Amino acid sequence: MDPTADPRKDFTRYAAGRWLDVATIPGDGLQISGFIVMVKAVEAQLQAILKDAAGSSAGAPKGSPRQQVGDFFASGMDEKRLADLGVGPLKAELDRIAAIDNSQALAQALARFQLMTMEAALVGLEVGTDPEDRSRYTIYAGDGDLHMGRDNYLGPESQRIRDGYVTLVTDSLVLAGRTPEDARAAAAKILAFDTRIARKKLTAVERSDPHTRFVRTSYADFKRLLSNLDVDALFRALGLPVGHEVIVVEGAALGERNAMLAEHPWRDTHTYLQWELLRRTSAHLTPALLGPSLAFARVLYGNVDMPPRTLIVGGEVPKVLGHPLAQLYVAKHFPAETRRAVEDLVGRVRAEFRRRIETNAWLSPATRDEALRKLDKVAITVGHPSAWIDYSPVDIRRDDYFGNVARLHEHRVRRSLAKLGRPVTEDQFAIPGATLPIDVNAAYSPGTNGIEIPAAFLQPPFYDAKADPAVNYCSIGAVIGHELTHGFDSSGRMYDASGNVRDWWTSDDAKRFVGEAGKLVAQANGFEALPGLRLNGELEVGENLADAGGVALGYAALQTYLRDHPSANRPVDGFTPAQRCFLAWGQLWADKTKEGALRQTLPVDGHPPGIYRAFAPSQHERGFYEAFGIRAGDRMWLDEAKRVVIW
Numbered sequence: 001m002d003p004t005a006d007p008r009k010d011f012t013r014y015a016a017g018r019w020l021d022v023a024t025i026p027g028d029g030l031q032i033s034g035f036i037v038m039v040k041a042v043e044a045q046l047q048a049i050l051k052d053a054a055g056s057s058a059g060a061p062k063g064s065p066r067q068q069v070g071d072f073f074a075s076g077m078d079e080k081r082l083a084d085l086g087v088g089p090l091k092a093e094l095d096r097i098a099a100i101d102n103s104q105a106l107a108q109a110l111a112r113f114q115l116m117t118m119e120a121a122l123v124g125l126e127v128g129t130d131p132e133d134r135s136r137y138t139i140y141a142g143d144g145d146l147h148m149g150r151d152n153y154l155g156p157e158s159q160r161i162r163d164g165y166v167t168l169v170t171d172s173l174v175l176a177g178r179t180p181e182d183a184r185a186a187a188a189k190i191l192a193f194d195t196r197i198a199r200k201k202l203t204a205v206e207r208s209d210p211h212t213r214f215v216r217t218s219y220a221d222f223k224r225l226l227s228n229l230d231v232d233a234l235f236r237a238l239g240l241p242v243g244h245e246v247i248v249v250e251g252a253a254l255g256e257r258n259a260m261l262a263e264h265p266w267r268d269t270h271t272y273l274q275w276e277l278l279r280r281t282s283a284h285l286t287p288a289l290l291g292p293s294l295a296f297a298r299v300l301y302g303n304v305d306m307p308p309r310t311l312i313v314g315g316e317v318p319k320v321l322g323h324p325l326a327q328l329y330v331a332k333h334f335p336a337e338t339r340r341a342v343e344d345l346v347g348r349v350r351a352e353f354r355r356r357i358e359t360n361a362w363l364s365p366a367t368r369d370e371a372l373r374k375l376d377k378v379a380i381t382v383g384h385p386s387a388w389i390d391y392s393p394v395d396i397r398r399d400d401y402f403g404n405v406a407r408l409h410e411h412r413v414r415r416s417l418a419k420l421g422r423p424v425t426e427d428q429f430a431i432p433g434a435t436l437p438i439d440v441n442a443a444y445s446p447g448t449n450g451i452e453i454p455a456a457f458l459q460p461p462f463y464d465a466k467a468d469p470a471v472n473y474c475s476i477g478a479v480i481g482h483e484l485t486h487g488f489d490s491s492g493r494m495y496d497a498s499g500n501v502r503d504w505w506t507s508d509d510a511k512r513f514v515g516e517a518g519k520l521v522a523q524a525n526g527f528e529a530l531p532g533l534r535l536n537g538e539l540e541v542g543e544n545l546a547d548a549g550g551v552a553l554g555y556a557a558l559q560t561y562l563r564d565h566p567s568a569n570r571p572v573d574g575f576t577p578a579q580r581c582f583l584a585w586g587q588l589w590a591d592k593t594k595e596g597a598l599r600q601t602l603p604v605d606g607h608p609p610g611i612y613r614a615f616a617p618s619q620h621e622r623g624f625y626e627a628f629g630i631r632a633g634d635r636m637w638l639d640e641a642k643r644v645v646i647w
Contacts, residue, residue, distance in 0.1 A: 001583070008634040011615040015586030023592055027305035033591030033610055034461040039440045042456045043311065046438060049328050050314055063392030065324035072321055075401040076313035079287050082401060086286045087176045089402035090277065094176075097273045101266055103230040110229075111237030113277060115410045120144030121276040122257050123226060125238055127420045129447060131214045131247065134499040137420050139240060140214075141222065142249040143257055146194050146201070147279060151603055153191075153198035164299030166191055169275060171292040176278055186271045193260065193272055200252040204604050205539050208491045210446075210501045215248045222246045225254055228261040239417055283316060284402045302596040318439075319432045320408040321396075323389040326429070326437035326455075330384045334437075334455035339383045341465060342458055342476065345557075346380050349480045352557045356647050362512055370504040371488065374497040378487060379450040380480075383458070384437040385428035429454065442479050444486035446495040451483045461588055469561055469568050474581035475588050478554030485549030485647060489542040490517050516646045520544040523619075523642065527612050529602060530595060540608045547617035549647050555581055555623050578627040582618050589613040620644045 002017025013020070025032045050073045053060075057070025076082075087094075093116070100106050113121045123143055130138040148165055152158040169187035174180055206212050223231045225248070235242045248254065261269065282289040287309070294306050307315075317325050357363070357371050394411045396404050419425075426448055429435050435443045435452040442453045460467070463476040486492045493513065496502040505513070521537035524544055528534050537544070558581055562569040569577055591610030598609060608616075618624040619638040630636050 001587075007628040008630045008636050011582075011586055011618070011628070011636050012590065012611060015583050015614065016590035019587070019590055020592065025592055025594060027303075028307040028311075030301050030304065030597035031591055031593040034588055035440065035591070035610075038457075038459060038461065041459065042438065042440055043314070045333055045456075046317075046325070046329065047310060047314055049325070049332065050310075050317065053328065057398070063394075065321075065327045068391060068394070068396040069317060069321055069325050069328060071396050071398040072401075072404050073313060073317060074398050075396075075404055076284070076316060077309060078399065078401070079309060081399065083286050083288065085402075086288075087278070089285060090176070090281060093277060094274050097277065098270050100270060100273075103228060103261075104233045106261075106269070107230040107233035108237050109273065111234055113273070114238070115413050116406045117277070117280045118409045118413055119280055121273055122261075123229065123234070123254060125234065125240060125246075125417075127240075127417050128247075129424055129426075129499070131210060131447070131501045132216075134447060135424055137422065137424060138247055139244050139420065140247045140249060141217075141254070143197070143253045144276075146198055148194070149604055150198050150201045150203070152600075153195045161299055162191060164296050168292045168296040171295070172278060172282065172289060173275065175286070175288055175292070176274075186275070189268060190272055190275050193268075196260065197253050197256055200250075200256045202250060202252075204606065205536075208539075208542065208606070210491070210494055213249055214501070215251055217246050217248045217251075219243045219245055222248065225251065226258050228258050239414070240420065244420075281402065281405075283312070284405045300596060300600055302594050304594075316405075318436055320405055320412075321391060322430070322432050322436040322438070323385075324391055326384060327388055329438050330455050334383055334458070338455075338458050338463075338465060342382050342453065342463065345472065345477055346382065346453075346480055348557045348560060349477055349553050350375070350378070350380070350484065352553050352560060353481070353484055353647065356553075356556075360647070362509070364506045364509050367505050367509040370496065374449065374487060374504075375484070377449055377497040378484065379448070380453070381428055381450065382453045383455040385430075387428070389427055389430060426450075428452065442483050444483040444492065445499075446487065446492050447499045449487060449495065449497060449499045451480070453480070453483075468572055468577075468580060469565070470558055470572075470577040470580035471584040473558035473561060474551070474554045474584040477557055478550040478585055480550070481553030481557075482546040482550030484553065485546040486542065488549075488647060489545040490514075491542050513646060516644050517541055517545060519642050519644050520548065523616060523638070524608060524612070527608075527616070529609055529611065530598060533599060533602060535608055535612060536603065539604075540606050543607050544616070545644070545646070547613055548620045548644050551582075551585055551617040551624075552621050552647070554585075555621055576627065578623055582624050582627055585618060586614045 001015060002013055005014040005017050007014040023032045029036065050069065053066050053070030054074045057067045057074070060066035060070065097109055100109055110122055114124045120142055121144055123141060126140045127137050128140055130136050146153065148161065152161045166187045169190055170180070170183045173183035173186055178186065202212065217225070232242050282293065290306065297304050354372065354375055357368060357375060360368060363371065391408070391411065394407050429437050429452050433439060434441055435454060437455040439454045440457050442451065442457055444451050458476070461475060462479060463472060493505065494501060494503065496504050521541050524535040524537035524540050558577065562577060572580060575583065589610035593609060602609065615636065619636065620643045624630070625637070
């Protein structure tokens with residue numbers, strides 16, 4: 001804290017000013033925050049597990065988590081062997097792409113690409129639950145992600161970044177064996193292709209609307225959309241039934257890719273697909289390919305350092321062996337008593353949310369009943385799944401890094417595709433970088449109406465079993481409230497209790513909701529994160545609504561807890577429980593971010609920066625003003641007419 005600051009004028013400074021003064025962004029990082037400190041702590045825990053597994057895998061049963069994790073990590077750490085191999089592991093695939101001369105061969109190459117990388121090149125097919133009927137699986141089709149997202153291809157202010165991208169492609173292709181002249185020409189063509197597709201991509205705001213994002217399409221219409229590809233061959237190559245309807249994502253981009261297939265000779269398609277394959281597999285080939293990627297990262301974000309090899313490879317393990325690694329982690333670092341304590345806290349926050357819906361003055365009875373039904377059906381799972389995904393059939397070798405990744409990818413893709421036509425069974429804690437038990441995160445899924453709180457997340461500063469209840473309720477408690485509110489935010493409210501895309505709101509209730517949410521849009525639009533860089537309130541409204549709901553629910557649940565435990569209702573270090581609550585939230589989100597990173601992420605990330613989250617959500621809670629004596633005219637005062645009252 002900076003006790004010399006006035007919480008009525010600058011609450012973030014008051015809550016975390018001294019930390020902000022001394023915190024330093026690591027050389028290989030883009031940001032420092034309590035969140036990042038926690039990520040680093042978990043990273044150290046995982047590094048110890050990985051090194052131990054690599055040293056003991058020889059004595060572990062074949063296919064066991066220890067054998068697979070240990071040998072995979074060891075294969076990635078063998079830099080000399082990887083350098084000697086160069087891009088050799090890709091040669092057969094690059095040659096196969098170069099031989100494409102008809103739409104059937106293209107379809108087969110795209111299927112193989114997806115099996116090897118788990119991603120789409122031009123078009124990919126996946127199996128998931130139907131957005132309007134979560135009791136059955138269906139097929140999704142999308143065109144894959146662009147290397148630079150969308151906006152960097154289009155804005156005149158991003159020319160420097162596009163120039164850096166051309167250099168990245170050129171240098172990578174040279175390392176893959178092309179001449180510098182050929183590589184430069186290929187890079188220019190690849191940028192032109194990507195730019196054309198970027199113009200057809202949905203914006204970040206458009207993607208948040210499921211009605212815009214998911215378009216149910218007949219098989220005949222899907223074939224017409226991709227008339228220059230042998231769609232039947234693509235389905236057969238992936239083991240999917242020809243003739244099945246498709247949920248199309250990014251249909252305009254798919255249509256544009258189809259048009260480009262007709263307009264360009266096969267050699268252009270070869271070049272594009274070879275680059276797409278190289279960029280998605282470069283992390284598992286010669287370490288030399290990391291050089292161009294680092295140079296491009298410096299164009300995007302400013303000066304960053306190359307992380308140690310142990311961290312680079314350690315970061316790849318969760319992407320392909322998330323559950324085996326998590327099994328080792330949970331056994332070592334997640335005590336059962338933590339799970340029980342957090343589940344009790346979850347129950348208190350949920351009960352507070354239910355009370356608020358029941359007593360909500362503006363919801364009609366019909367909408368209120370649907371909201372209660374949805375809240376009661378939210379499945380909240382703490383720590384880890386009840387059943388682990390089995391990777392034991394996959395052959396993990398200590399001397400085959402690229403092959404290990406390719407085999408693991410194919411295993412996951414085929415396992416997912418095989419679900420079509422079967423009863424729906426959802427994998428728990430299965431999204432790398434989001435909800436694996438080793439992720440520092442918590443997440444709500446609108447399609448399952450469920451919340452997962454990973455084991456690794458339940459550590460300081462988000463949760464501390466020894467901490468004051470006021471701190472826990474306004475850190476992990478507020479985060480739980482945040483995730484619950486996501487089920488009822490601007491996007492989440494479009495899904496019903498079963499996760500189906502369905503409008504369950506009366507028109508008057510929906511109008512009132514949109515009006516209240518609009519206050520958050522206006523509040524965010526008025527905040528300048530950097531000179532000339534304002535928040536995008538429309539893009540961030542879901543997160544800002546969830547933050548406001550999380551703070552409100554965490555604070556209210558704390559009041560209930562204090563009534564049940566009067567002995568906890570006492571000052572600590574001179575601060576009341578209410579003050580400690582809001583200070584905990586403010587400290588949770590204090591951060592420092594490199595300007596380049598902030599300018600890259602802010603226009604496309606639905607999460608506002610920590611410098612905003614540390615104080616803005618609390619401005620909608622009356623207890624915040626009472627706790628610190630904030631009055632009209634103070635800088636931290638938000639006029640009551642501008643405060644959000646939804647849940």
